Amino acid sequence: MYDTVIAGSGPAGLTAAIYAKRAGLDSLLIENTPVGGGQIATTDRVDNYPGLIGINGMDLGMKFREHAEKLGCEFKNGQVTDIVDNGASKTVKLQSGEEIETKTVILALGADHRQLGVPGENELRGKGVSYCATCDGAFFRGKDVAVVGGGDVALDDAIFLSRFAGHVYLIHRRDEFRGAKSLVDEAAAKENITFIYDTIVTKVDGENAVTGVETENKKTGEKSTIPVNGVFMAVGTQPNIAGITGLPETDEKGCIKAGEDCVTSISGIFAAGDVRTKQLRQVITAAADGANAVTSVQHYLKI
Numbered sequence: 218m219y220d221t222v223i224a225g226s227g228p229a230g231l232t233a234a235i236y237a238k239r240a241g242l243d244s245l246l247i248e249n250t251p252v253g254g255g256q257i258a259t260t261d262r263v264d265n266y267p268g269l270i271g272i273n274g275m276d277l278g279m280k281f282r283e284h285a286e287k288l289g290c291e292f293k294n295g296q297v298t299d300i301v302d303n304g305a306s307k308t309v310k311l312q313s314g315e316e317i318e319t320k321t322v323i324l325a326l327g328a329d330h331r332q333l334g335v336p337g338e339n340e341l342r343g344k345g346v347s348y349c350a351t352c353d354g355a356f357f358r359g360k361d362v363a364v365v366g367g368g369d370v371a372l373d374d375a376i377f378l379s380r381f382a383g384h385v386y387l388i389h390r391r392d393e394f395r396g397a398k399s400l401v402d403e404a405a406a407k408e409n410i411t412f413i414y415d416t417i418v419t420k421v422d423g424e425n426a427v428t429g430v431e432t433e434n435k436k437t438g439e440k441s442t443i444p445v446n447g448v449f450m451a452v453g454t455q456p457n458i459a460g461i462t463g464l465p466e467t468d469e470k471g472c473i474k475a476g477e478d479c480v481t482s483i484s485g486i487f488a489a490g491d492v493r494t495k496q497l498r499q500v501i502t503a504a505a506d507g508a509n510a511v512t513s514v515q516h517y518l519k520i
Contacts, residue, residue, distance in 0.1 A: 219243050219319040221514050222309050224297045225457075227255020228500045229490025230325035231281040232507025238288040240515055245317065246285070247309070249296045254278020255327045256454070256491070257500055261351040261377045265369075265397070266500050274351070277500070297326075300463035302483055321485045321517060323510045324464070324473060328454035328491035328498070333365060337421030338450070345427025345447045350374035357447045359383050363430050365418050366451030367391055372400035374451050379407045386443055388413045390435060413443075421448055456492045468494050479510040487513050 223233045226248035237244035257263060260274030269277060286292075296312040300322055309317040330348035332338060338346055347353040350364070350373075358381045364374050367389035373396075375387045387404065392414050394401050404410050413432070420431040422442065429444040456471045458464055465481035465488065466474045472495075473488035475481045481488050489506035491498045 221321040222319040223323045225325035226253030227327040228503040229507040232504040234285045234290040236511035253282045259349045321514045323487045325489045326457040326492040331453040360446040362447035363445045364449045367394045369396040371451035372396040385410045
């Protein structure tokens with residue numbers, strides 16, 4: 218019987234593992250990938266984590282993991298499929314059929330890339346449609362690409378791709394970006410990045426490979442086609458809760474309802490990081506959630 222089982226090995230889960238170990242809790246971290254780190258593992262550069270400006274996302278994720286390993290945190294590879302609330306205890310069921318008994322659960326399941334949902338997107342996924350600029354950017358050296366989105370990720374992707382691509386079209390449905398001003402300024406200074414405001418992508422063209430994107434200006438109604446060889450979708454994320462039963466209450470976006478204390482609708486189950494309802498989804502807020510979740514576990518267990 219563990220004091221707490223942590224589901225997820227992104228910044229929230231790894232921070233929770235670190236704090237749980239430091240608190241003397243008997244804990245287990247379940248991860249469904251061989252390499253932890255969550256979404257930051259696919260980020261080329263992290264500029265907003267204090268003290269580690271410009272660090273590669275994979276390197277930052279490994280630092281989190283190395284810290285947890287150094288403290289002796291216990292890891293298990295597996296996919297959570299069900300959480301059974303037994304009152305004073307919980308049963309975490311894995312896809313393998315294994316069942317793990319614990320007093321509390323910290324859900325740090327993270328989030329995944331949200332799809333745009335336009336014709337051609339699914340058909341051309343992996344054939345020019347990508348959700349990870351750092352993973353696939355090098356394939357488009359010297360070619361024209363489009364980035365769809367208006368937040369930090371979209372801006373950072375456009376800046377990263379400008380190193381390889383011939384030209385980068387940054388397409389945003391609003392008249393101003395939601396991302397950090399420093400990123401907007403950096404992207405604007407790049408000669409091979411063009412901002413396209415008030416515009417939505419209505420279709421991805423191509424048969425065996427992307428040949429362009431069809432767009433529509435929301436204000437004028439003007440339609441056009443931009444010839445590109447790659448399209449990078451950066452339109453947000455969705456929580457990784459598909460296929461898991463026994464979860465606490467969620468909101469309309471599928472995020473688990475929980476405040477800064479990470480307390481959910483089910484006593485003894487806590488939610489941390491991108492999987493929970495929150496204003497800002499960043500590495501620093503995920504790490505903070507991991508710490509807060511363990512503090513709430515201690516209060517719950519009266520330790």
